[in-house]
Amino acid sequence: MTLDSLASAVAGALTVDDFAGPARARMDPGVWDFLAGGAGQERTLRANVEAFERTWLRPRVLTGAGLPVTETRILGRTWAAPMGVAPMAYHTLAAPEGEVATARATGPAGVPLVVSTFAGRTFEDIAAVASPCWLQVYCFRDRKTTRRLIERAESAGFEALVLTVDAPRLGRRLRDLRNDFRLPAGIAPANLTGDGFASPTGHALAEFDPSLDWSVVAWLRSVSSLPLLLKGILTARDALGALDAGVDGIVVSNHGGRQLDGAPATLEALPEVVAAVAGACPVLVDGGVRRGADILAALALGADAAFLGRPVLHALAAGEERGVARLLRIVTDELVDAMALTGIGSPREAGPDLVHGGAFRRTPVSRSEPEGE
């Protein structure tokens, strides 16, 4: 694809999926596989998207909802829409400016960017162009390295920590193993020092702390006063463990199907976690979110917001900052559309009676369903 045709592909994009083709055309096949792939036979990767495909929205008519408002408040901050960008390593694989370009789009869009421990650009450069930024934390065997990372992000103005808890080791990503995937020259974690990062799988196996337990929450509290969320919770039992440990939020996630192949789709795990949390802290979700209606379905099942993963890297590769800005616009417009057509005036109004299908079959009418207003 020429640069001109890429620019027009971005300008003409109408759905999230429209960015994947142009992104793939620009990428080395091994890099594409690293971004697109999952663990094992990729059952969980597919299940995430399929769970949304099987979920239907049950509209309510004549609700007088007017023009929907997408704004929401989470952890004391107003977000322009109940969505954000999930942490992903090395945005620099998609575009040279990496996370800085992504941040130039999330900032004006008023939604948070969760920056990976393996960001390709420095925390300072990213935070200089956008807020809110949150730090995704991988806890290494070497706690000093982890602590330095957190302190650096906190000084740069990051507003929350998101500890990833589904990666005592990296999942078996068959595409990367077959390709013997190595990071291209010039791609490295900008906020970590040292060698050995060239093979993401090898590095992570060597450095991730495989024996983390709930005491890591207290340790993180001792090194930082930022709000702390756990990412990678899929069951009521672990949600209750997180609450007992005193976290400020939970991200229902299976790491986009890149860790345990066979883990449930996140949309299907969400109601169990929401029921266990019972409003005690915000519950966010990621995995397979590909349109505004998916965000509405997640809200209906009790999420406070949903995060986008791979589509953001596709948009970044296809059109850098303008690509990501267009992606966020499309998803927001789709969300407004879905809210208007289901009679929902604000994110808070979405409830379980809004969805039907897959795991969420329910009797169509119940006396307890809110009437009128």
Ligand SMILES: Cc1cc2nc3c(=O)[nH]c(=O)nc-3n(C[C@H](O)[C@H](O)[C@H](O)COP(=O)(O)O)c2cc1C
């Ligand atoms: C290329 C890539 C890199 C990722 N890197 C990280 C990471 O560094 N830390 C993390 O917690 N999750 C990471 N994830 C998982 C995402 O945060 C998120 O859970 C997942 O991508 C959401 O699914 P989706 O891509 O279907 O939207 C990564 C995902 C991808 C695709």
Ligand SMILES: CC(C)CC(=O)C(=O)O
């Ligand atoms: C560099 C990797 C450890 C980042 C990651 O979490 C992923 O690829 O899913």
